[in-house]
Amino acid sequence: MLAQEVRIIKGYLDRIEDNQFAVILAEEIKKEFIVPVEELPEGSKEKSYFEITIENNKITLMKMDEQTTQTKQGEVDDLMTKLRSKSNGSKFKKS
Structure with a gap:
């Protein structure tokens, strides 16, 4: 019997499609999950972040990660x- 691989990693809610499916990106393992x-x-x-538990290439548990989301x-x-301030040009007069 094969041992189950269980990983706990960060996941990111990239988008919701058709108001039915959520696309979760797990950058650490370069994988996309649809739930x-x-x-x-x-x-x-x-744009919410989660702590996700993955078993056999499926998400089995998701918990909100408020701290990472806020950070x-x-x-x-x-x-x-910073980008907006640069697009307005320099605030200094040229002499």
Whole structure:
């Protein structure tokens, strides 16, 4: 009998298709999982991060990872602020 491989990794809710299926990206293993929306933890939305348990190449458990979601959203917000400030040109007058 083969031993079951169980991994606990980060997953990211990339998108929801047809209001029925959630596409979860697991960058660490470079894999995409598609799960029914009903299986998402309460409060899930696009760009949410999860701690996912994978057994035999299937997600068997998903828990919201609020801290990673907030950290990553903060990084995105900071980057967008920097990009917006650059697009307005320099704030200094040329002499």
